[in-house]
Amino acid sequence: xxxxxxxxxxxxxxxxxxxxxxxxxxxxxxxxxxxxxxxxxxxxxxxxxxxxxxxxxxxxxxxxxxxxxxxxxxxxxxxxxxxxxxxxxxxxxxxxxxxxxxxxxxxxxxxxxxxxxxxxxxxxxxxxxxxxxxxxxxxxxxxxxxxxxxxxxxxxxxxxxxxxxxxxxxxxxxxxxxxxxxxxxxxxxxxxxxxxxxxxxxxxxxxxxxxxxxxxxxxxxxxxxxxxxxxxxxxxxxxxxxxxxxxxxxxxxxxxxxxxxxxxxxxxxxxxxxxxxxxxxxxxxxxxxxxxxxxxxxxxxxxxxxxxxxxxxxxxxxxxxxxxxxxxxx
Amino acid sequence: xxxxxxxxxxxxxxxxxxxxxxxxxxxxxxxxxxxxxxxxxxxxxxxxxxxxxxxxxxxxxxxxxxxxxxxxxxxxxxxxxxxxxxxxxxxxxxxxxxxxxxxxxxxxxxxxxxxxxxxxxxxxxxxxxxxxxxxxxxxxxxxxxxxxxxxxxxxxxxxxxxxxxxxxxxxxxxxxxxxxxxxxxxxxxxxxxxxxxxxxxxxxxxxxxxxxxxxxxxxxxxxxxxxxxxxxxxxxxxxxxxxxxxxxxxxxxxxxxxxxxxxxxxxxxxxxxxxxxxxxxxxxxxxxxxxxxxxxxxxxxxxxxxxxxxxxxxxxxxxxxxxxxxxxxx
Numbered sequence: 001x002x003x004x005x006x007x008x009x010x011x012x013x014x015x016x017x018x019x020x021x022x023x024x025x026x027x028x029x030x031x032x033x034x035x036x037x038x039x040x041x042x043x044x045x046x047x048x049x050x051x052x053x054x055x056x057x058x059x060x061x062x063x064x065x066x067x068x069x070x071x072x073x074x075x076x077x078x079x080x081x082x083x084x085x086x087x088x089x090x091x092x093x094x095x096x097x098x099x100x101x102x103x104x105x106x107x108x109x110x111x112x113x114x115x116x117x118x119x120x121x122x123x124x125x126x127x128x129x130x131x132x133x134x135x136x137x138x139x140x141x142x143x144x145x146x147x148x149x150x151x152x153x154x155x156x157x158x159x160x161x162x163x164x165x166x167x168x169x170x171x172x173x174x175x176x177x178x179x180x181x182x183x184x185x186x187x188x189x190x191x192x193x194x195x196x197x198x199x200x201x202x203x204x205x206x207x208x209x210x211x212x213x214x215x216x217x218x219x220x221x222x223x224x225x226x227x228x229x230x231x232x233x234x235x236x237x238x239x240x241x242x243x244x245x246x247x248x249x250x251x252x253x254x255x256x257x258x259x260x261x262x263x264x265x266x267x268x269x270x271x272x273x274x275x276x277x278x279x280x281x282x283x284x285x286x287x288x289x290x291x292x293x294x295x296x297x298x299x300x301x302x303x304x305x306x307x308x309x310x311x312x313x314x315x316x317x318x319x320x321x322x323x324x325x326x327x328x329x330x
Numbered sequence: 331x332x333x334x335x336x337x338x339x340x341x342x343x344x345x346x347x348x349x350x351x352x353x354x355x356x357x358x359x360x361x362x363x364x365x366x367x368x369x370x371x372x373x374x375x376x377x378x379x380x381x382x383x384x385x386x387x388x389x390x391x392x393x394x395x396x397x398x399x400x401x402x403x404x405x406x407x408x409x410x411x412x413x414x415x416x417x418x419x420x421x422x423x424x425x426x427x428x429x430x431x432x433x434x435x436x437x438x439x440x441x442x443x444x445x446x447x448x449x450x451x452x453x454x455x456x457x458x459x460x461x462x463x464x465x466x467x468x469x470x471x472x473x474x475x476x477x478x479x480x481x482x483x484x485x486x487x488x489x490x491x492x493x494x495x496x497x498x499x500x501x502x503x504x505x506x507x508x509x510x511x512x513x514x515x516x517x518x519x520x521x522x523x524x525x526x527x528x529x530x531x532x533x534x535x536x537x538x539x540x541x542x543x544x545x546x547x548x549x550x551x552x553x554x555x556x557x558x559x560x561x562x563x564x565x566x567x568x569x570x571x572x573x574x575x576x577x578x579x580x581x582x583x584x585x586x587x588x589x590x591x592x593x594x595x596x597x598x599x600x601x602x603x604x605x606x607x608x609x610x611x612x613x614x615x616x617x618x619x620x621x622x623x624x625x626x627x628x629x630x631x632x633x634x635x636x637x638x639x640x641x642x643x644x645x646x647x648x649x650x651x652x653x654x655x656x657x658x659x660x
Contacts, residue, residue: 072457072613097427100475101456101613126431127402132476134464145430146462146504174476280610283402283431 048238048267051328052320060320061312062237062269063303065090066117067188069099071127073281073293077274077300079105082112086312087272087303089321091117091186094171095129095148103178113321115184115211116175118168118202120191121155122148127284132170138163156194164192165201172209184322186214196225203229210330212322214269216240235325238266243299245290252298253307260311267320272299378568378597381658382650390650391642392567392599393633395420396447397518399429401457403611403623407604407630409435412442416642417602417633419651421447421516424501425459425478433508443651445514445541446505448498448532450521451485452478457614462500468493486524494522495531502539514652516544526555533559540660542652544599546570565655568596573629575620582628583637590641597650602629 049058065078069092079102081087092102092114106114120141122128128147135142140160142148149155168185175182185206187193192202206213212235220227230236241259243252256270275281277297285292302308312319379388395408399422409432411417422432422444436444450471452458458477465472470490472478479485498515505512515536517523522532536543542565550557560566571589573582586600605611607627615622632638642649 072610076609076613097457097459100458101616104456126434127427128430129427134466136464136466145508178475276609278610279406279606279608280402283406286431 048235048325048328049265052267052324054318057265059263059265059315059317060267061263061317062089062113062267062320062322062325063087064269064271064322065274065303066186066271067273068092068114068117069094069096069102071096071275071280071284072098072101073275073278073284074098074273074296075101075105077276077296081274081300081303082109084304084309086308086319087274088319089113089115089183091115091184092175092180092182093117093119093188094174095119095122095132097129099175100178103175103180106181107179110181113183113323114180115186115322116171116180116182117186117188118171118192119188120148120159120164120167121150121152121189123150123189124284124286124288126286131167132174133163133167138167141167152189152191152194155189155191156198159191159198161195161197161201164198165205168192168201168205172205182209182211183326184212184214185209193219193223193226196229199223199226199229203234207234207329210326212325212329216269233329235267235328237269237325239264239268241268241270243272249294249298253302253305256302257307257311260308260315260317263315263317267325272303274300274303276300378565378655378658379595382597382654384648387595389593389595389645389647390597391593391647392419392443392597392650392652392655393417394599394601394652395604395633396516396601397603398422398444398447399424399426399432401426401605401610401614402428402431403605403608403614404428404603404626405431405435407606407626411604411630411633412439414634414639416638416649417604418649419443419445419513421445421514422505422510422512423447423449423518424504425449425452425462427459429505430508433505433510436511437509440511443513443653444510445516445652446501446510446512447516447518448501448522449518450478450489450494450497451480451482451519453480453519454614454616454618456616461497462504463493463497468497471497482519482521482524485519485521486528489521489528491525491527491531494528495535498522498531498535502535512539512541513656514542514544515539523549523553523556526559529553529556529559533564537564537659540656542655542659546599563659565597565658567599567655569594569598571598571600573602579624579628583632583635586632587637587641590638590645590647593645593647597655602633604630604633606630 047056049060050056063086065087067074068078068090075098078090106112130147131138131141140158140163149158187202192198202213215226215230215236217236217238218240243255247255273291273296275296277293281293377386379390380386393416395417397404398408398420405428408420436442460477461468461471470488470493479488517532522528532543545556545560545566547566547568548570573585577585603621603626605626607623611623
């Protein structure tokens with residue numbers, strides 16, 4: 001009897017342990033999320049605008065200039081545009097030649113909303129840069145010429161994600177060593193969204209640094225793994241305004257005004273590329289009209305125009321920065 | 331007797347061996363040159379102009395633009411000045427951001443007289459560069475910010491000559507990998523003339539690559555070790571024309587015209603720094619007026635002026651390039 005009881009207890013306790021383990025696994029979602037760190041079901045129902053304390057029909061917009069540090073022309077035009085108060089955010093490319101100029105600006109303007117435009121590509125023909133780390137540590141990041149790969153697809157095809165992680169952590173450290181306190185992270189030319197493994201790196205480094213990462217809901221359709229990897233505490237913006245090569249120079253202002261008019265409620269980011277169309281920028285962008293020198297001058301002209309200010313006002317758009325979004329991830 | 335004779339012969343033969351060894355050592359100058367590779371007495375009496383096949387009273391001049399590759403403004407102004415035919419030589423800074431633009435020029439103009447301006451310093455405030463090799467290999471070349479040291483004296487005080495040698499050999503290899511076939515070597519900001527050990531590196535790398543190195547007779551007074559290290563097959567130019575910060579903007583043209591008028595016979599080099607005084611160059615040279623943006627525009631204006639052409643003609647000056655001098659060291 002005693003031994004039967006013992007056996008029965010053993011069976012019961014074994015069953016209990018199995019049940020307990022299963023319960024714990026379910027609760028922690030270890031078994032229910034084979035593809036990611038956070039399952040879809042855990043995404044909070046609350047919209048990002050509501051998490052920020054605004055009514056759900058609010059239209060919030062970050063006006064963000066990419067590529068700071070890449071060239072003097074870009075630094076000069078972007079910091080000039082910051083003076084309008086309408087362009088209110090930007091991100092910095094740490095490996096680029098003009099880093100120290102924008103770092104000096106960041107130190108002199110500690111409230112500026114400046115993030116890091118993590119850089120794993122070097123896209124121009126005559127003006128290029130390599131990574132922060134050396135070939136001994138991140139050999140997969142180097143092309144044959146000893147620079148970063150020119151396109152995001154070549155970069156994604158060759159880069160070892162562990163080396164990408166070491167490099168972007170080194171870029172963050174280097175930025176901080178020059179007094180830049182980044183408010184957010186994004187990825188130059190979108191290289192870190194190109195594969196699941198690279199995006200895991202970006203999101204992990206963002207979380208470790210308690211920094212929001214540029215992720216837009218619209219990316220979920222083209223990059224399905226993004227959705228699986230995003231968790232309830234991450235920031236996912238609702239809309240992006242970004243001009244495309246198909247827009248003619250004459251249609252530039254209309255494109256933006258129209259996009260602002262059609263903007264849905266939620267948190268949106270308008271991504272612009274500002275520079276003066278001068279000798280430096282023309283030659284940086286040698287034989288590369290898309291996102292080139294005239295393109296950037298057109299962007300500068302629009303964001304510093306009355307049309308832009310009027311469009312924001314007429315459509316009841318409220319500006320917000322990554323610094324404010326960052327409070328959600330800390 | 332026999333044994334005495336043997337002893338005597340032994341003594342004599344020992345004395346003979348000692349004498350022979352001494353004679354050989356003297357003839358090869360091993361004992362008479364404790365400080366250098368070639369003693370002064372071996373310097374050939376023949377002047378450099380005569381080695382080049384010209385009468386000793388000939389005035390030969392290289393008009394040389396430094397700092398190619400450093401900035402687009404410098405590349406653009408210098409290659410424009412090359413079109414006059416009066417500026418007929420230049421040297422390239424391999425670690426700098428605009429290397430690929432001047433490398434493309436070098437490939438398109440294979441007869442251009444382009445050397446390497448070996449670079450161990452990075453002198454500006456907001457626009458800097460590091461070495462070609464990584465910290466793992468040449469840690470003594472890096473300042474605290476991860477760039478090359480800003481001045482030649484700081485660089486010379488910190489640099490391990492072995493690491494300097496590895497770096498400048500890597501700069502030569504990198505230049506060649508982009509299709510630059512250097513005609514000569516010199517040293518940005520003169521860092522490689524600052525100590526005997528660094529100059530030994532420069533002269534050894536020049537000889538190994540069968541390239542002439544910029545050495546001017548006037549340097550012997552300020553850097554005595556140069557004379558000891560220079561050999562009969564090296565090229566030592568006779569005079570240098572190089573403008574100084576004490577010259578006023580108004581006196582610029584007069585300084586050069588006067589220097590050309592007073593030029594002694596022999597092989598001379600006029601070293602200029604050309605750029606357009608534009609937004610890029612003004613900001614490269616931020617808070618650094620000497621050898622700055624306006625300075626370089628003044629140099630550009632002089633070397634492309636009729637005054638310069640007239641002064642060369644009036645003083646019977648014949649232009650020569652480093653390519654021609656290089657034939658003496660091959």
